[in-house]
Amino acid sequence: MDVGGGSPTILIFSDSADGASAAVRHAEAYGGRVAATLPLTGSLDRLDPHLPVDLVIIDVSQDHGEPLDELLRRVDRAARHRHFSSVVVAAPDVLDIVLARVGHEDVDLVVGRDSRALEEVIADRLSIEGTVLQGFRPNAPPGTSPLPVMPPLPDTLTRGLGLPLREEREAYR
Secondary structure, eight states: OOGGGSSOEEEEEESSHHHHHHHHHHHHHTTOEEEEEEESTTHHHHOOTTSOOSEEEEEEOSOOOHHHHHHHHHHHHHHHTTSOEEEEEEOGGGHHHHHHHOOOTTEEEEESOOHHHHHHHHHHHHSTTTOOOTTOOTTSOTTOOOOOOOOOOOHHHHHHTTOOOOOOOOOOO
């Protein structure tokens, strides 16, 4: 995946062609680059904590049992660790399942295939105000490098400021 290409990278998991198509259409309309559109089955093998992904969209219309449960838990953990933002589009029949496993504010929920709501959520997530994306600067001149990442403060300095010791980023598997 080309993270420095200027467009936020999006990974889409869906259990229907209609859901995948809607997610791709809205993501591309707001400047996102869809890295892959994959079925929900086997999604756990593809959601790697080391992949540079800015947004994960999950479109689910039916219960897939434990694989869906684990995918939703991973997405929630990834949001808690600020790995990427997520949007879950859930049919009313699976809403209880989604709500039981996802609760972080960086995971947006769209109930049903409400095109307008999905459009708004994706637009928000792909805007610079909605999320801090990996190297994404919508108004940067062409050929500009991604934003530099500030290294963490040394533990000795944070102790002197009365701040907690630096925490290492955990994998969300």
